[in-house]
Amino acid sequence: MKTQNIIEELSLPRSVLNPVAPIGVGTPEVESMVSYFCRLAMSHCISADELGRAVARAMQWSIPERWSWHAISLCGMSDTAQDWARALSQLTSVDNLDSLTLLPWRNVIAEQSARTKLAQWCPHCLADDRAAGATPYFRLSWDVGTVSACSKHRSRLAHVCPDCRRSNTRHKSVFVVPGWCASCGGFLGAGDSEPATPAEVWIADQLGAMLAVRYDLVSRPSLDAMLDGISELVQRLEDGKSARFARRIGLPKTTVHYWLTERGTPRLSALLRIASKSGLRLPMLLTGDLTDWSPAYADTHDLNSLFPDLKERVPRKVHDWDAIRAQLAALSDSPAVVSVREAARNLNVDVRLLYMHANEEARALAVRWNEHRQFLSEESRKKTSELIGRVYPEIAAKGKAVNLREVLAHVPKEDLDGVRDVFSVLQEMKKTEQSQLA
Numbered sequence: 001m002k003t004q005n006i007i008e009e010l011s012l013p014r015s016v017l018n019p020v021a022p023i024g025v026g027t028p029e030v031e032s033m034v035s036y037f038c039r040l041a042m043s044h045c046i047s048a049d050e051l052g053r054a055v056a057r058a059m060q061w062s063i064p065e066r067w068s069w070h071a072i073s074l075c076g077m078s079d080t081a082q083d084w085a086r087a088l089s090q091l092t093s094v095d096n097l098d099s100l101t102l103l104p105w106r107n108v109i110a111e112q113s114a115r116t117k118l119a120q121w122c123p124h125c126l127a128d129d130r131a132a133g134a135t136p137y138f139r140l141s142w143d144v145g146t147v148s149a150c151s152k153h154r155s156r157l158a159h160v161c162p163d164c165r166r167s168n169t170r171h172k173s174v175f176v177v178p179g180w181c182a183s184c185g186g187f188l189g190a191g192d193s194e195p196a197t198p199a200e201v202w203i204a205d206q207l208g209a210m211l212a213v214r215y216d217l218v219s220r221p222s223l224d225a226m227l228d229g230i231s232e233l234v235q236r237l238e239d240g241k242s243a244r245f246a247r248r249i250g251l252p253k254t255t256v257h258y259w260l261t262e263r264g265t266p267r268l269s270a271l272l273r274i275a276s277k278s279g280l281r282l283p284m285l286l287t288g289d290l291t292d293w294s295p296a297y298a299d300t301h302d303l304n305s306l307f308p309d310l311k312e313r314v315p316r317k318v319h320d321w322d323a324i325r326a327q328l329a330a331l332s333d334s335p336a337v338v339s340v341r342e343a344a345r346n347l348n349v350d351v352r353l354l355y356m357h358a359n360e361e362a363r364a365l366a367v368r369w370n371e372h373r374q375f376l377s378e379e380s381r382k383k384t385s386e387l388i389g390r391v392y393p394e395i396a397a398k399g400k401a402v403n404l405r406e407v408l409a410h411v412p413k414e415d416l417d418g419v420r421d422v423f424s425v426l427q428e429m430k431k432t433e434q435s436q437l438a
C-alpha cells in the first residue's frame with residue numbers, strides 16, 4: 001500500500017525512488033544530504049518540496065500543509081536528520097545515506113555546536129566540478145559549524161551569489177540545481193574568493209579528515225572511548241592535572257570537569273582546541289585513538305588565531321601568599337593606617353582572597369583600621385562639641401533657639417573642616433544640659 005502510494009505520487013514504473021549514487025563518500029569532499037536531496041528530486045523531475053511530501057507519505061509521516069523542505073535540517077545530527085536519512089536509504093535502496101550527514105558523530109560532538117547559519121560553498125570546487133564535466137554538488141563540510149574555508153583551495157567559502165549578490169540563495173527554493181543560484185540562476189562557481197588564513201585551512205582540513213572516515217552503526221565513535229582518550233591526554237600531557245589541561249586548551253576547568261566526571265559531550269570548537277593543543281588529529285581524538293600519538297607533537301596551533309571570535313579566558317592569577325602576608329604584616333606596622341580593602345587594591349588581590357589566604361594579617365589590619373576610624377570619629381566629635389560650645393552663648397545671648405541652622409550660621413566656614421555629626425552632637429549636648437537642669 002505504501003509503495004503503491006508513492007508510485008502514484010512519482011509516477012515511477014519500477015523503483016520507489018531512483019537509486020541516485022551519492023558523491024565523494026569516504027573522502028573529505030563527501031556530498032551533503034541537502035545536495036543529494038536536490039539531485040534526487042531533479043532525477044524525478046519534481047520539486048524538492050514534492051519529493052519531501054512523497055517521502056513523508058511513503059513513511060506515513062504527517063507534515064503540515066505549509067511545509068518546505070529547506071526548513072528541515074537534513075545534514076545535522078538531529079533525530080529529524082536521522083529519520084530522513086533512513087527513509088531515503090529505504091526508498092532509494094542506497095545504504096548508509098547517513099554518511100551524507102553528521103549523524104555518525106552525534107555521540108561525540110554536542111549537536112548545536114556543529115550547526116552553521118550560512119549556506120556556504122567553495123566557488124573553486126564548483127568550478128572544478130563543471131570544468132571536469134562532473135556534476136557540481138554541495139560538500140558536507142560546507143555545512144559544518146566552525147568551517148569557513150576550503151582546505152583544497154585554501155580559500156574562504158562564499159555565501160553571496162556572484163551575480164545577484166544575494167545570500168542564502170544556495171538552496172532556498174523548491175527547484176534547486178546544486179551549483180546554480182536559487183534566486184537568479186547564476187553559476188555559484190563563477191565568483192572569486194578571499195584566501196583563507198592558515199588557521200581556517202587547518203580547521204577545514206581537520207573536519208575533512210573527520211568526514212573522510214566511514215562508520216557503520218557499530219563502529220560509530222562512542223562518547224566513552226573519546227572521553228577515555230581525553231583522560232589519557234590529560235594524563236600524558238599534564239600529569240593528570242585537568243586544571244592545567246584546561247589552561248592549555250584555553251577553556252574553564254569546569255568544562256573539562258564536565259566532560260571527564262559528568263561525561264558531558266564537548267562542543268566541536270572545544271574538540272578542535274584539544275586537537276590543536278595536543279597534535280592529535282580530530283578523527284583520532286573522536287575515537288580516542290592515541291596509538292600513533294606522542295606528547296612530542298603537542299602545541300601545534302595558536303588558539304587565538306584558530307578562534308579569533310572567542311574570548312580567551314583570562315588566566316587565573318597566581319599569588320605568592322608568603323610575600324603577600326609579609327606585605328600585610330609590614331602595613332600593620334607602618335604609620336599610615338590603611339583598610340583591608342585598600343591593601344587588597346594595592347596588592348591587586350581580591351579582598352575575599354586576602355581574608356581566605358592571609359586571614360590573620362588581614363584581620364590585624366582590619367582591627368587597626370577600625371580603631372583608627374573610632375579614634376578619628378571621637379576626635380571629630382570632640383572638635384564639634386568644642387565648636388558648638390563656643391557659639392552656644394553667642395546664639396543664646398541673641399535670644400535665639402540653638403539649632404543646627406543657627407550653629408552653622410555662627411561658625412566660620414573654615415572652622416567646619418573635619419567637623420562631623422554637628423546635629424547629633426548638638427542633640428547630645430542639649431540632652432546633657434536638660435538632664436543637668438532637671
Ligand SMILES: [Zn+2]
Pocket residue numbers: 122123124125126150151152153
Ligand atoms: Zn574548494
Ligand SMILES: [Zn+2]
Pocket residue numbers: 161162163164165166169181182183184185186
Ligand atoms: Zn544569484
